[in-house]
Amino acid sequence: MSESNTILKLPDQRTATMPKRHYINNEDGLLSWLLTGDHKRIAMLYLMSITVFFFIGGAFAGLIRLELLTPQPDLVSSDTYNKLFTMHGIIMVFLFLVPSVPATIGNFLIPIMVGAKDLAFPKINLLSWYLYVIAGITILTALVLGGVDTGWTFTTPLSTHYLNTHVLTTAVGVFIAGFSSIFTGLNFIVTIHRMRAPGMTWFRMPLFCWAHYAASILMVLGTPVLAITLVLVALERVFGIGVFDPTKGGDPILFQHLFWFYSHPAVYIMILPGMGVISEVISTFSRKRVFGYTAVAFSSVAIALFGFFVWAHHMFIMGVSNYSALVFSLLTMLVAVPSAIKIFNWTFTLQKGSITFETPMLYAFGFMGLFTIGGLTGVFLGALGMDIQLTETYFIVAHFHFVMVGGMLMAFLAGVHFWWPKMTGRMYPESLSKLAAVTTFIGFNLTFLPQFIVGYLGMPRRYHSYPAEYQVLNVLSTAGATVLGVGYMLPVLYLAWSLKYGAIAGNNPWQATGLEWQIQSPPLTPNFIETPIVDYEAYDYEWLARKTEQEVTTVG
Amino acid sequence: MHISPVLWQFLVKWLNASALFPREASTIAPYMDALYFFLLAMTVVGMALVGALILGFSIRYRKARNPVATQVEGSTLLEATWTIIPLALFLVCFVWGALLYFRIYNPPTNAMNIYIVGKQWMWKAEHPGGQHEINALHVPIGRPVQLTMISQDVFHSYSIPDFRVKREVIPGRYTTVWFQATDVGTYHLFCTQYCGTAHSAMIGEITAMTPDDYDKWTRDSTSGMSLAQNGERLFASMGCNACHSGNAAARGPSLAGVYGSKLQLNDGSQVQVTDAYLRDAILNPSQHITAGYAPIMPTYQGQISEDGLIDLVEYIKNMQTNYRVQQTLTTAQSNQAAPVTPEMVKP
Numbered sequence: 073m074s075e076s077n078t079i080l081k082l083p084d085q086r087t088a089t090m091p092k093r094h095y096i097n098n099e100d101g102l103l104s105w106l107l108t109g110d111h112k113r114i115a116m117l118y119l120m121s122i123t124v125f126f127f128i129g130g131a132f133a134g135l136i137r138l139e140l141l142t143p144q145p146d147l148v149s150s151d152t153y154n155k156l157f158t159m160h161g162i163i164m165v166f167l168f169l170v171p172s173v174p175a176t177i178g179n180f181l182i183p184i185m186v187g188a189k190d191l192a193f194p195k196i197n198l199l200s201w202y203l204y205v206i207a208g209i210t211i212l213t214a215l216v217l218g219g220v221d222t223g224w225t226f227t228t229p230l231s232t233h234y235l236n237t238h239v240l241t242t243a244v245g246v247f248i249a250g251f252s253s254i255f256t257g258l259n260f261i262v263t264i265h266r267m268r269a270p271g272m273t274w275f276r277m278p279l280f281c282w283a284h285y286a287a288s289i290l291m292v293l294g295t296p297v298l299a300i301t302l303v304l305v306a307l308e309r310v311f312g313i314g315v316f317d318p319t320k321g322g323d324p325i326l327f328q329h330l331f332w333f334y335s336h337p338a339v340y341i342m343i344l345p346g347m348g349v350i351s352e353v354i355s356t357f358s359r360k361r362v363f364g365y366t367a368v369a370f371s372s373v374a375i376a377l378f379g380f381f382v383w384a385h386h387m388f389i390m391g392v393s394n395y396s397a398l399v400f401s402l403l404t405m406l407v408a409v410p411s412a413i414k415i416f417n418w419t420f421t422l423q424k425g426s427i428t429f430e431t432p433m434l435y436a437f438g439f440m441g442l443f444t445i446g447g448l449t450g451v452f453l454g455a456l457g458m459d460i461q462l463t464e465t466y467f468i469v470a471h472f473h474f475v476m477v478g479g480m481l482m483a484f485l486a487g488v489h490f491w492w493p494k495m496t497g498r499m500y501p502e503s504l505s506k507l508a509a510v511t512t513f514i515g516f517n518l519t520f521l522p523q524f525i526v527g528y529l530g531m532p533r534r535y536h537s538y539p540a541e542y543q544v545l546n547v548l549s550t551a552g553a554t555v556l557g558v559g560y561m562l563p564v565l566y567l568a569w570s571l572k573y574g575a576i577a578g579n580n581p582w583q584a585t586g587l588e589w590q591i592q593s594p595p596l597t598p599n600f601i602e603t604p605i606v607d608y609e610a611y612d613y614e615w616l617a618r619k620t621e622q623e624v625t626t627v628g
Numbered sequence: 629m630h631i632s633p634v635l636w637q638f639l640v641k642w643l644n645a646s647a648l649f650p651r652e653a654s655t656i657a658p659y660m661d662a663l664y665f666f667l668l669a670m671t672v673v674g675m676a677l678v679g680a681l682i683l684g685f686s687i688r689y690r691k692a693r694n695p696v697a698t699q700v701e702g703s704t705l706l707e708a709t710w711t712i713i714p715l716a717l718f719l720v721c722f723v724w725g726a727l728l729y730f731r732i733y734n735p736p737t738n739a740m741n742i743y744i745v746g747k748q749w750m751w752k753a754e755h756p757g758g759q760h761e762i763n764a765l766h767v768p769i770g771r772p773v774q775l776t777m778i779s780q781d782v783f784h785s786y787s788i789p790d791f792r793v794k795r796e797v798i799p800g801r802y803t804t805v806w807f808q809a810t811d812v813g814t815y816h817l818f819c820t821q822y823c824g825t826a827h828s829a830m831i832g833e834i835t836a837m838t839p840d841d842y843d844k845w846t847r848d849s850t851s852g853m854s855l856a857q858n859g860e861r862l863f864a865s866m867g868c869n870a871c872h873s874g875n876a877a878a879r880g881p882s883l884a885g886v887y888g889s890k891l892q893l894n895d896g897s898q899v900q901v902t903d904a905y906l907r908d909a910i911l912n913p914s915q916h917i918t919a920g921y922a923p924i925m926p927t928y929q930g931q932i933s934e935d936g937l938i939d940l941v942e943y944i945k946n947m948q949t950n951y952r953v954q955q956t957l958t959t960a961q962s963n964q965a966a967p968v969t970p971e972m973v974k975p
Contacts, residue, residue, distance in 0.1 A: 077690075077691060077692055078691075079691070145828070150825050150826055150827075150828065150829070151825050154822075154824075154825065154827070221824075221825075223822045225822075227782075227783055227821075227822065229781070229782050229783075229799060230782040230783065230822070230823060230824055233781075233782075234748070234781060234782055234824055235824065318799050318800025318801070319800070319929055319930065321912070324783065324798060324799060324800065325798070358689070358697060359696075359697040360697040360698075360699060360700070361699055361700075361701070363700060363702050363703075364701075364702030364703070364707050365701075365702065366702070367702065367707050388729070389785065389794055389795050389796050390783075390796040390798065390803075391795075391796060391798060391801065391803045394729070394730065394733065394734075397729065398726055401722055401725060401726060401729075402722055405715075405718035405719060405721065405722045406715075406718075408714070408718055409711060409714055409715050409718065412710060412711075412714040413707065413710060413711055413714075415678060416678075416706075416707075416710040417702075417707070419678060419681045419682055419685070420681075420703075420706065422681075422682065422685035422686065422689060423685050423689065423700070424689060424694070424697060424698040424700060425685070425689050425694070425697045426689065426690075426691045426694050426695055426696060426697040427685070427686055427689050427690050427691060427694075428690070428691045429686070429690075437682060440678065440682065441675070441678070441679060441682075444674060444675055444678050445671065445675060448667075448670065448671040448674050448675070449671065451667065451670070451671075451718055451721050452664075452667045452671075454718075454721070454722070454725070455663065455667065455721045455722060455724065455725025455726075455728075456722075456725040456726045456728065456729030457659075457660065457663060457724070457725045457726070457727065457728020457729040457730075457731070457732060458660070458663055458664065458667065458725050458728065459725070459729075460660075460728075460729065460732055460733075460792070460793065460794050460795075461660055461664075461789065461792045461793075461794065463794070463820075464785055464787070464794070464820035464821055465787075465789075465820065525648060525649075528649070528650065528664065529647050529648075529649070529650050529789060530650055530787065530789020530790070530816060530818060531818075532787065532818045532819070532820035532828075533820070533822075534822040534827060534828075535818075535827070535828035536827070536828040537828050537829070538828070539816060540645065541645055541646050541647040542646070542647065543642070543646060544642065544643060544646035545646070613697065613699070614699065
């Protein structure tokens with residue numbers, strides 16, 4: 073790669089060394105990791121554990137696609153199939169997507185970005201990881217004992233009266249996972265409010281922090297509702313208290329209201345931190361401040377606020393009153409606007425920039441394309457009449473995979489690649505990772521675009537067998553899933569490889585402006601040698617250029 | 629490259645038999661598809677716009693061509709543009725979608741009614757004339773058909789993609805959906821709400837027939853007793869007529885002609901008597917006391933199946949006089965013609 077096509081600036085590899093002391097070698101021994109209060113180490117613990125769960129969830133997805141290769145229910149039994157998609161959903165949503173960016177990248181970076189030594193409550197941060205692990209083990213226990221087949225939505229009265237699988241064990245797991253995310257959110261809110269370095273005003277914070285702040289509010293306010301809903305399901309199942317049981321005067325629709333009151337904001341918990349990553353990446357690789365910083369920052373907050381008032385759009389066909397359907401459809405249309413604003417602001421960040429195309433940027437482009445499709449197909453579903461035909465079909469499946477996998481997972485990978493040199497001090501292999509980014513993008517489209525078509529044809533989701541005329545599209549989808557699987561395996565392999573053999577990255581390989589790039593990689597345990605004083609805006613590349621120039625003159 | 633003719637034939641047949649777009653087989657379908665194509669066009673244009681901008685900027689402002697970036701704060705005008713245009717488009721989608729929703733979920737008053745009971749894992753259709761079908765539904769074309777649906781156990785969802793209709797079937801309450809088939813043929817029926825083990829086997833076939841064929845089918849497949857007749861028998865055997873006899877001194881209100889009327893309850897509220905109200909009043913009578921009567925009716929929760937409730941509702945709906953009620957008080961025989969009302973009762 074010629075010098076002019078990359079901004080990558082690595083130290084001279086013949087003389088470069090890793091810093092003598094950093095958070096990874098600061099203390100040794102397993103216990104020093106398991107009892108650490110260091111947000112960076114906890115982030116790494118999280119990164120490893122969510123990767124494990126991602127591949128467990130991914131394996132279930134693979135089995136689902138393999139079963140759907142043929143219209144006949146021939147690979148596994150119906151019960152097994154139902155357990156597969158249930159576990160896929162529960163693991164991916166609660167154990168991967170919700171903690172993905174915030175608990176790993178966010179955990180690592182939020183304190184550094186605001187110029188703090190650690191999060192506000194390091195022990196609560198560690199507790200949150202332990203809760204996550206306990207939740208994961210509980211859910212795996214349910215799996216090993218025989219699985220659960222409620223669907224990730226725990227719909228009553230199916231989950232309370234009609235299934236004799238391990239509903240309670242799983243619910244306990246999800247309940248605990250909820251507290252893990254509440255603690256993460258709480259820590260972020262307090263840290264961002266109270267621990268910003270001198271000069272780090274709200275509007276000098278990177279947009280990554282704004283996105284996490286908005287997501288944290290959702291975590292703290294939304295997750296308790298999920299917890300109480302699961303408690304009600306458990307009470308109903310064990311004692312038959314009858315809140316959701318119509319024969320006892322309960323209301324089965326109430327469950328839907330409560331569940332979606334959490335689970336709709338939950339999709340913003342999942343996507344907002346990803347949007348934060350994209351803001352950082354796009355800006356860095358165009359050498360330009362994010363177009364309309366304030367609009368992007370406030371659109372995150374707007375999404376968080378509106379996100380709480382659209383839950384009933386999951387219930388348009390369930391016999392909610394026509395007029396409440398109207399209100400919720402209108403609010404749904406409004407919540408789509410901030411997302412559109414973000415997309416256009418990112419696009420115009422490119423304009424007049426000086427763009428390079430390293431791996432994180434490729435993933436970010438992938439995010440923008442797929443998230444645009446995901447968002448616009450959301451408008452299909454928000455339009456009341458259209459929803460009747462599309463809901464509960466593969467169209468829904470395709471839509472939320474575009475947002476969650478095409479959006480969030482792309483953003484997660486963009487972030488992991490972008491900050492990998494900072495987290496580990498080493499570079500990943502560039503051309504292999506570009507190949508992975510392109511493979512993922514192609515595989516993703518091949519997997520999920522056919523599902524839009526088969527959804528409009530009417531193929532219901534969660535179907536073990538389907539009419540033969542839908543086979544061609546399903547075969548395409550399964551083929552795409554195979555490509556996608558390869559695309560996700562690659563990073564694990566080369567990132568692991570790079571831990572030992574990657575080029576030494578130096579402090580600021582991307583020449584980015586964030587505070588995290590002004591310290592050594594990997595950082596010291598207390599992050600900063602002395603508290604930084606922030607006297608420049610976020611994404612101020614001129615400041616960075618002056619600073620670099622000064623350093624060169626001083627040293628030279 | 630040589631490809632085996634057998635394999636070739638197989639591939640051609642396989643591709644030909646596959647579907648890309650659902651058939652338009654109801655009066656709703658063209659309206660639905662119009663909105664679908666509008667949304668599709670919006671997505672394609674939006675996608676193309678974002679894609680073209682990214683591609684264009686990537687080429688024009690790549691580092692090789694533009695080594696130094698120009699810093700721009702933002703632009704209120706541009707940002708207002710991409711706030712207002714999407715907002716306007718989304719509002720168009722909202723209004724259009726809402727109009728469609730009301731069209732699909734508000735049945736015309738002259739629709740013929742068929743009852744659907746969903747249970748794990750089958751669909752039972754009950755025609756007023758007493759025809760019962762499992763995982764099938766026969767309907768005439770050119771006539772609005774309303775489905776009044778209820779689940780006996782968990783949530784189900786009744787979906788006919790080629791008619792572009794779908795509605796959740798919920799335990800404990802009636803939901804309705806209506807359609808008017810336009811083309812003779814058979815269509816898929818799916819349960820689209822996950823309902824347990826055999827969810828994907830809870831499917832069936834909708835047969836749309838010409839009105840003549842439909843009449844013939846109705847005559848040939850009747851079980852001999854209409855729903856209302858079943859209901860009458862149930863009414864007598866449960867002893868409903870002991871109180872709801874229509875006598876001046878009766879302890880329960882007269883039910884003749886009650887369907888569709890406005891009823892004054894003793895808590896002061898007024899209700900419209902619908903299928904759902906009748907069902908509720910049988911199951912939870914203490915919450916639905918007609919003004920002027922004592923709350924003495926026992927609950928029938930758990931004593932009558934959903935099918936039985938449908939029979940009773942259908943009987944009460946069609947009850948125009950108390951003559952038969954008083955007859956059954958003494959004879960309790962009901963295999964004679966039921967008191968069918970010739971014209972539809974407008975709710």
